[in-house]
Amino acid sequence: xxxxxxxxxxxxxxxxxxxxxxxxxxxxxxxxxxxxxxxxxxxxxxxxxxxxxxxxxxxxxxxxxxxxxxxxxxxxxxxxxxxxxxxxxxxxxxxxxxxxxxxxxxxxxxxxxxxxxxxxxxxxxxxxxxxxxxxxxxxxxxxxxxxxxxxxxxxxxxxxxxxxxxxxxxxxxxxxxxxxxxxxxxxxxxxxxxxx
Amino acid sequence: xxxxxxxxxxxxxxxxxxxxxxxxxxxxxxxxxxxxxxxxxxxxxxxxxxxxxxxxxxxxxxxxxxxxxxxxxxxxxxxxxxxxxxxxxxxxxxxxxxxxxx
Numbered sequence: 001x002x003x004x005x006x007x008x009x010x011x012x013x014x015x016x017x018x019x020x021x022x023x024x025x026x027x028x029x030x031x032x033x034x035x036x037x038x039x040x041x042x043x044x045x046x047x048x049x050x051x052x053x054x055x056x057x058x059x060x061x062x063x064x065x066x067x068x069x070x071x072x073x074x075x076x077x078x079x080x081x082x083x084x085x086x087x088x089x090x091x092x093x094x095x096x097x098x099x100x101x102x103x104x105x106x107x108x109x110x111x112x113x114x115x116x117x118x119x120x121x122x123x124x125x126x127x128x129x130x131x132x133x134x135x136x137x138x139x140x141x142x143x144x145x146x147x148x149x150x151x152x153x154x155x156x157x158x159x160x161x162x163x164x165x166x167x168x169x170x171x172x173x174x175x176x177x178x179x180x181x182x183x184x185x186x187x188x189x190x191x192x193x194x195x196x
Numbered sequence: 197x198x199x200x201x202x203x204x205x206x207x208x209x210x211x212x213x214x215x216x217x218x219x220x221x222x223x224x225x226x227x228x229x230x231x232x233x234x235x236x237x238x239x240x241x242x243x244x245x246x247x248x249x250x251x252x253x254x255x256x257x258x259x260x261x262x263x264x265x266x267x268x269x270x271x272x273x274x275x276x277x278x279x280x281x282x283x284x285x286x287x288x289x290x291x292x293x294x295x296x297x298x
Contacts, residue, residue, distance in 0.1 A: 014265045023268050027275040034282045042286040054230060066223050074216045077258045081212070084205045180258045187250045191243035195230035 007166045022174040026181050033185055036138065040131050040192065051128050053194040058112055062194045065108050066186065072101035073183040076150075076176045083169040088161055095154045095172070098179065102147045109140055132193050139189060142182045149175055215257045222250050 004010075005017040013020055044050050053059075079094035116122065116129065123133035153175055160168040226246050234242070256262045261272075 013267050015267060020267065023271055027271055030275050030279055031282070034279045038282045038285055041283070042289065045286055046289060059227065059230070063223070063227050067220065070216070070219045070223065073254060073258055074212060077212050078209070081205050081209050085202050177259055180254050183258075184251050184254050187254065188244075188247050191226055191230070191247050195226065196236070196240055196243055 007164070007170065016170055018170055018174050019177075022177050026177065029181060033135075033138070036131075036135050037188070037192075040135070043127050043131055047127060051126075053192075053196055056128060057132070057194050058115065059194050061108050061112055062190055065105050066190050068101050068105050068108070069183050069186050072098045072105070073180050075101065076179045080169065080172045080176050083161070083165070083172055091161075091172075092154065092158070095150060099147055099150050099154060102143055102150070105143055106140065106147075109136065109143075135189055135193065139182070139185055142185070146175075146179050146182055150179070211257060215253050219250055219253060222246055226250075 003017070007016065009016055010020075075094045075097040079091050079098060082088075082090035082094055113133075116125075121129055123130045153171060157171070158168070160171070226243060229242055229246070230239070233239075261268075
């Protein structure tokens with residue numbers, strides 16, 4: 001069966017189904033992270049002592065990761081803009097860069113985790129590290145999910161550009177919406193965990 | 197695709213680059229402020245304010261929320277209400293007598 005409204009907008013919503021779908025998904029994602037943000041506040045307010053993030057964590061590494069993730073958001077939106085301008089070559093370059101930057105983020109995160117775990121300071125070590133590992137771990141899984149989806153769209157999925165270019169452009173747009181959301185979550189996680 | 201449309205996108209690209217620059221500057225500002233070691237309350241307010249500006253830039257320009265269909269705004273408005281509610285739940289601990297005793 002053909003999936004309806006992948007290119008043309010549905011008259012009652014004024015949107016393509018994929019776009020509305022991804023926004024509903026992102027709304028549920030907001031609530032998922034909100035539950036953890038709320039838990040963080042509760043744990044912090046309820047504790048007798050709470051360390052400064054910069055004493056426990058590696059701020060320069062997280063700062064570089066923030067730059068990396070913001071850059072990947074820009075390359076993602078540029079991948080979409082390239083398709084809109086009919087430039088498939090640039091699209092490949094930009095989406096490829098997005099995937100590479102996402103991998104760089106995970107590698108840096110790996111070194112951060114390793115530093116703690118080698119010292120025996122896992123999530124069991126303190127409430128602060130418990131919420132740190134939970135929130136950055138969930139965020140890291142989102143990065144991984146984005147790499148898988150973007151990897152598909154960069155590789156085998158890109159064939160759709162030849163047969164249904166508009167539908168493919170819409171796919172890149174909604175994959176981008178997800179990716180920007182992951183960036184947005186990090187924009188809040190970084191100061192909250194590392195700097196306060 | 198018409199040339200006029202491609203021109204529109206080129207304008208968008210310029211905006212994206214400006215937003216990118218602003219986000220970079222604000223990231224440096226966030227880190228710089230943390231080195232001032234302000235009192236916790238002040239630090240939290242400033243850090244969240246800067247993060248909110250950065251998040252809004254991402255949502256408005258990269259996620260195109262500056263020109264989107266009404267249904268998406270309605271969906272997000274509802275999400276904001278529930279989000280705010282969830283953020284206020286920890287306030288309930290203020291009336292928690294066990295906590296007050298300490």
